[in-house]
Amino acid sequence: MNPLIRDSTAIAKKDLKQLRRDPLSLALTIMFPILLISMFIVISGAFRDSHAVPIVIADQDGSAQSKMFIDELTVSKLIRVAQLVQTEERALETVQAGEAIGSVVIPKDFGNKLLNGRAAFVVLQTDNSKVTASFTVIRAVADKSRELLNKLNVQFNVRLVSVDVVPRPVSGRPPNGDFILPGMLGLITILGGFDDAVNAITRERERGTFTRLVLTPMNLFSIYGGKMAAALVVNAMRTAFVLMIFVFNGLVIQGSILLIFLITSLISMFTMSLSMMMSSRIQSSATLTIMEIAITFPLFQLSGAFSAPEMLPAGGRAISRALPWTWGNEALRRVMYLGLDLNAISPDILVLVVSIMIFLPLATLLSKRTM
Amino acid sequence: MSGLKVPRDILAVVSNELGVFRRNRSAILISLIVIPFFFTVSLGAGQGSAATFQPTAALPIAFVDNDLSVASGRLYETLVRSEMFNRLIQGYREDNALAALGKGSIYAAVVIPKGFQDRLMHNQPGTIIVYVDDGAPGVGNAVLSAVNATVQTYNPSTEITTSAYVEVAGFSTIQVVLKGTRFSGFALGLTITMSLVIVFATFYEIAGGMSREREEGTYARLLVSPVSLGAIMIGKTLYDLGLNFVRVIVVLGLAIYVYGVRLNTDFVTLLAGAVLIALLTMGFGLLISSLGVGLRAVVIIEFFLILFLFAFSGFILDKELMKGIPQIIATYLPWSYGIEILKRTILSGTPLLSLTSQLQFVGFSIVLFYALSYIFLKLARERLLK
Numbered sequence: 001m002n003p004l005i006r007d008s009t010a011i012a013k014k015d016l017k018q019l020r021r022d023p024l025s026l027a028l029t030i031m032f033p034i035l036l037i038s039m040f041i042v043i044s045g046a047f048r049d050s051h052a053v054p055i056v057i058a059d060q061d062g063s064a065q066s067k068m069f070i071d072e073l074t075v076s077k078l079i080r081v082a083q084l085v086q087t088e089e090r091a092l093e094t095v096q097a098g099e100a101i102g103s104v105v106i107p108k109d110f111g112n113k114l115l116n117g118r119a120a121f122v123v124l125q126t127d128n129s130k131v132t133a134s135f136t137v138i139r140a141v142a143d144k145s146r147e148l149l150n151k152l153n154v155q156f157n158v159r160l161v162s163v164d165v166v167p168r169p170v171s172g173r174p175p176n177g178d179f180i181l182p183g184m185l186g187l188i189t190i191l192g193g194f195d196d197a198v199n200a201i202t203r204e205r206e207r208g209t210f211t212r213l214v215l216t217p218m219n220l221f222s223i224y225g226g227k228m229a230a231a232l233v234v235n236a237m238r239t240a241f242v243l244m245i246f247v248f249n250g251l252v253i254q255g256s257i258l259l260i261f262l263i264t265s266l267i268s269m270f271t272m273s274l275s276m277m278m279s280s281r282i283q284s285s286a287t288l289t290i291m292e293i294a295i296t297f298p299l300f301q302l303s304g305a306f307s308a309p310e311m312l313p314a315g316g317r318a319i320s321r322a323l324p325w326t327w328g329n330e331a332l333r334r335v336m337y338l339g340l341d342l343n344a345i346s347p348d349i350l351v352l353v354v355s356i357m358i359f360l361p362l363a364t365l366l367s368k369r370t371m
Numbered sequence: 372m373s374g375l376k377v378p379r380d381i382l383a384v385v386s387n388e389l390g391v392f393r394r395n396r397s398a399i400l401i402s403l404i405v406i407p408f409f410f411t412v413s414l415g416a417g418q419g420s421a422a423t424f425q426p427t428a429a430l431p432i433a434f435v436d437n438d439l440s441v442a443s444g445r446l447y448e449t450l451v452r453s454e455m456f457n458r459l460i461q462g463y464r465e466d467n468a469l470a471a472l473g474k475g476s477i478y479a480a481v482v483i484p485k486g487f488q489d490r491l492m493h494n495q496p497g498t499i500i501v502y503v504d505d506g507a508p509g510v511g512n513a514v515l516s517a518v519n520a521t522v523q524t525y526n527p528s529t530e531i532t533t534s535a536y537v538e539v540a541g542f543s544t545i546q547v548v549l550k551g552t553r554f555s556g557f558a559l560g561l562t563i564t565m566s567l568v569i570v571f572a573t574f575y576e577i578a579g580g581m582s583r584e585r586e587e588g589t590y591a592r593l594l595v596s597p598v599s600l601g602a603i604m605i606g607k608t609l610y611d612l613g614l615n616f617v618r619v620i621v622v623l624g625l626a627i628y629v630y631g632v633r634l635n636t637d638f639v640t641l642l643a644g645a646v647l648i649a650l651l652t653m654g655f656g657l658l659i660s661s662l663g664v665g666l667r668a669v670v671i672i673e674f675f676l677i678l679f680l681f682a683f684s685g686f687i688l689d690k691e692l693m694k695g696i697p698q699i700i701a702t703y704l705p706w707s708y709g710i711e712i713l714k715r716t717i718l719s720g721t722p723l724l725s726l727t728s729q730l731q732f733v734g735f736s737i738v739l740f741y742a743l744s745y746i747f748l749k750l751a752r753e754r755l756l757k
Contacts, residue, residue: 298413313419
């Protein structure tokens, strides 16, 4: 057997045995995908389910149509009419005091304008320091305005300019569905890769066994190769675990499962290479982990996990495109949702492979220098 | 002399902490420069500068007009003039557009079906179909929201106007006139970034610092020294408040001078908000370290604390949108009140002292954390002295 493969296998076995004996690390490897996914379910559930964002209404018209509009707003599942106030000033004060997220002012002549084929308006003041809540109020009021017009159209035959927008996602998924799941798998892989590298190198250094390992007849490539192989086994387990959770939650994976494993393995290898480079400069495992967590949080936004790079400003787009993780996340998404094959995602794979080929030798070289 | 003992002890703890910090170059770099700089610049990269950024503006989107009518032409103009679609591409056929979706050349296709104008003229709703590439996260929602918002101002019968209030002759419409200060993504993100930087660095400095002392063996020596527990806790708090001051300055400096953010509050109010979040985190850090956890556990707790804050403290999702258990967590999570204080003061310009309920909750939590830490540290000291 080739000594490089033999030595790497021995190191991989050693690292896996070590992980089995460390229940905290093992639990963390299994627990953190569950926690991340649970939090995602909480966040996305809030957007899907009905909620009751408080608003106040000032009806200055007092017409049958304004009352119909108030009735429409009252039955909305998104908002809750907390108070009916007399004046516009009082409505604004309520929002400014933080007692309500939005105030709807229905001005005089509202009903008359609607019945006479003219443009009526309502004034909606929102507390925009609360982004998601104010957005929900705006959406609810716009939806209910449309519904009121449709009712008036049926009851009074008023003429409408109504354009229905029919959404058709390419994959057939509902647009508000689980669009971040592949990105979440990517992020779990990145976080896992960082943690695996800390376990494999920095903690070994702290225990003092890394120096002994280097002093054995094995060469450094075998040591790093073995550690990488062990981390890839852990990563494969993690990927399988996450995919199982996704499938149990109703996700239909369109593409090849093997391709998904290939992509997460490449993401993990790149992340580990980068972490190994960093570990040659930062010797404490705790400091390195903190540093890596600090790197990971901005990646939620910049690695294309939760929003496409094309939706970022020019500078952010350039940074996002320069990150190999973005290509990995994009490949994951295209395989999982659109069912694309290896050929279609080859540019993404190429970027990841080239990045690994640059960073892994660099990590080995830097590590050699610090010994 | 005894009256001076406590301040002298506090000063000794502060100078000891600073001495340890000064000897650790990577800690200085990470804590004071890398974390604040990295988080703020990442925010800038993700949200642009203080100007309002429209995420769909630069997306290439196909406009397929199968009706070729005046009404469909006006709809195209309405979309273009909204400034939400600066790369609306004409010339695609429906089948070509569908084939291109998912490949990265276009991200959505707006299709106007035949008979669009006829339906409108017969007092029926016109229908448009929007195909979206849901292989790109967030694109579907963003495009659909922007199209929905734009068609509200659509007017097929008169000349297009760019004013927000549109009079459509002969048709009944309801225009929702939006009021309330609009904030840029960067300004909104600044409150989150500042809180994140403070919590992230502070928790590790306090809880991690004490756990490291425990692992190095200096913790026990500190506890059994003649310095009172109160002096140790105040000393560590003052030292970390100093570091947080530097961090807030770095974040604010970048936000104001590089990204052009304008604050709606004065510096003292902003600093007071930051101090409250820092004290809250320090209290929690002291509490965790007083339970005797190791450095690795501190790092793990830190990771989950940040995740927890992301999910429940109004970082991303306002607590008004939560219900059930998440709502209960958000209601009792003191950081969510601290973040609300920062948001309301920095963004809306609300006077700090008018936020009484938030201040009370944060104040109570700080006292509770510090009191519990004191009790646990005292118990640890007694155990050591036995």
